Amino acid sequence: MTGLGRLLSIGPTDNTSRERTPRQPLQLIPEGARESFVPYSRVQPALLSAEADMTRLAADLPRAAGEAIEVSGQLTDEFGRPLRGVLLEIWNANTFGRYTHKEDASGLPLDPNFLGLGRVLTDQDGKYRFLTIRPGAYLARPDIGRWRPKHIHMSVRGGSSRLVTQMYFANDPHNDGDPMRILMGDAFKHNVAGEYDAGQPDLAAGYRFDIVVGGRNATFFENDL
Amino acid sequence: MNSITPNKRPATNEDTCGPYFPDPFCDADRMDLVEVHPGLVATARGTPIVIEGRLIDIDGNLGNGAVLEFWQPNDRGIYRTPAHADHPDIDPWFDGYARCRSKDGKFSLRTIKPGALADRAPNVTLTIFSDGISRLVTQIFLEGEAANASDPLLTSLPEPLRSRLIAKSTGANDRGEQVFSIDVVMAGNNETPFFDDLES
Numbered sequence: 001m002t003g004l005g006r007l008l009s010i011g012p013t014d015n016t017s018r019e020r021t022p023r024q025p026l027q028l029i030p031e032g033a034r035e036s037f038v039p040y041s042r043v044q045p046a047l048l049s050a051e052a053d054m055t056r057l058a059a060d061l062p063r064a065a066g067e068a069i070e071v072s073g074q075l076t077d078e079f080g081r082p083l084r085g086v087l088l089e090i091w092n093a094n095t096f097g098r099y100t101h102k103e104d105a106s107g108l109p110l111d112p113n114f115l116g117l118g119r120v121l122t123d124q125d126g127k128y129r130f131l132t133i134r135p136g137a138y139l140a141r142p143d144i145g146r147w148r149p150k151h152i153h154m155s156v157r158g159g160s161s162r163l164v165t166q167m168y169f170a171n172d173p174h175n176d177g178d179p180m181r182i183l184m185g186d187a188f189k190h191n192v193a194g195e196y197d198a199g200q201p202d203l204a205a206g207y208r209f210d211i212v213v214g215g216r217n218a219t220f221f222e223n224d225l
Numbered sequence: 226m227n228s229i230t231p232n233k234r235p236a237t238n239e240d241t242c243g244p245y246f247p248d249p250f251c252d253a254d255r256m257d258l259v260e261v262h263p264g265l266v267a268t269a270r271g272t273p274i275v276i277e278g279r280l281i282d283i284d285g286n287l288g289n290g291a292v293l294e295f296w297q298p299n300d301r302g303i304y305r306t307p308a309h310a311d312h313p314d315i316d317p318w319f320d321g322y323a324r325c326r327s328k329d330g331k332f333s334l335r336t337i338k339p340g341a342l343a344d345r346a347p348n349v350t351l352t353i354f355s356d357g358i359s360r361l362v363t364q365i366f367l368e369g370e371a372a373n374a375s376d377p378l379l380t381s382l383p384e385p386l387r388s389r390l391i392a393k394s395t396g397a398n399d400r401g402e403q404v405f406s407i408d409v410v411m412a413g414n415n416e417t418p419f420f421d422d423l424e425s
């Protein structure tokens with residue numbers, strides 16, 4: 001009945017990964033216990049429409065510094081079935097590479113017009129859309145000059161779907177040295193958004209980022225669909 | 226190409242949560258599953274308990290800034306999923322899902338002592354999202370439960386690892402609720418067993 005699953009890899013040059021990555025292979029879950037490992041998130045917050053526009057603090061306030069971009073896409077499981085009514089929590093650094101989180105001690109400039117967090121729910125087709133500021137890259141390891149490439153954090157939660165991921169930009173010079181990008185190997189391409197013309201003069205670009213929630217947790221319960 | 230096999234889409238990679246998960250996202254989340262709200266009479270059925278824990282890294286330091294999710298059945302062992310929507314033992318005041326971002330690596334969950342169905346021992350599923358790692362999942366059991374000896378998950382582990390998933394009873398709080406305590410060691414000596422929910 002016992003068995004071993006994946007051995008997780010440590011992200012190169014990532015101190016926190018060294019500190020927190022289990023050294024033992026994961027254990028396989030016995031079939032009789034499998035369902036108990038699928039949390040079901042039934043309650044979704046009531047969102048304000050302004051939460052989908054991270055480029056300003058409120059509709060009547062100035063736009064944040066940097067390039068405003070649109071990000072849109074579809075959430076599906078591996079079979080292409082849309083994940084409906086799922087919460088997407090989004091956070092990213094400002095154009096200077098600074099988060100508004102109190103624990104970001106980088107000293108990079110804050111932008112008084114940018115909080116860097118947003119939330120959207122997917123629609124009946126699993127689709128979503130939000131606006132944000134193209135994040136700046138930031139120096140994650142000053143001691144060795146290793147940067148984090150531009151990225152947008154996203155957390156997917158709803159029903160039995162759960163995924164925490166990051167969206168990356170093509171051709172960012174810092175992509176290649178990123179610890180998680182190195183661990184992803186060729187599959188990194190699934191986390192890189194495709195650029196399109198957002199068709200609005202005030203938006204620098206649009207990015208298509210389709211999210212495929214994999215594994216059995218994606219849509220464990222039929223009623224999710 | 227095989228036209229019968231569905232053309233599966235490649236999954237988006239999991240990634241780290243980074244150190245800066247925004248605390249405001251957790252404003253509507255709960256770490257007290259007993260009382261629906263302090264100002265309401267709505268209270269879950271069963272025996273309130275408290276599970277306290279610490280995330281420990283390979284150097285013995287607390288793992289700060291992680292997002293923790295908890296998932297458990299109600300006092301009668303029923304998970305609140307669509308599959309059990311009409312189950313007679315559903316507790317309308319109990320969802321069984323909790324989440325927090327732990328600034329310092331410690332957590333305290335006030336909940337109902339989970340019931341157990343069939344051959345399972347009472348347990349709470351813990352998911353960890355953090356900087357440096359992708360999602361980790363494990364289950365927390367409670368000291369003193371006879372069913373621990375025969376739980377299929379616990380007994381699937383080599384014997385020396387089992388106790389690492391069992392929260393120890395540390396007495397009662399001032400409300401008379403039993404308090405349990407567990408160290409979740411992410412890496413290194415006494416490493417907590419984590420489970421593979423992608424390949425299991």
Ligand SMILES: [Fe+2]
Nearest residue numbers: 148151153243
């Ligand atoms: Fe980040």
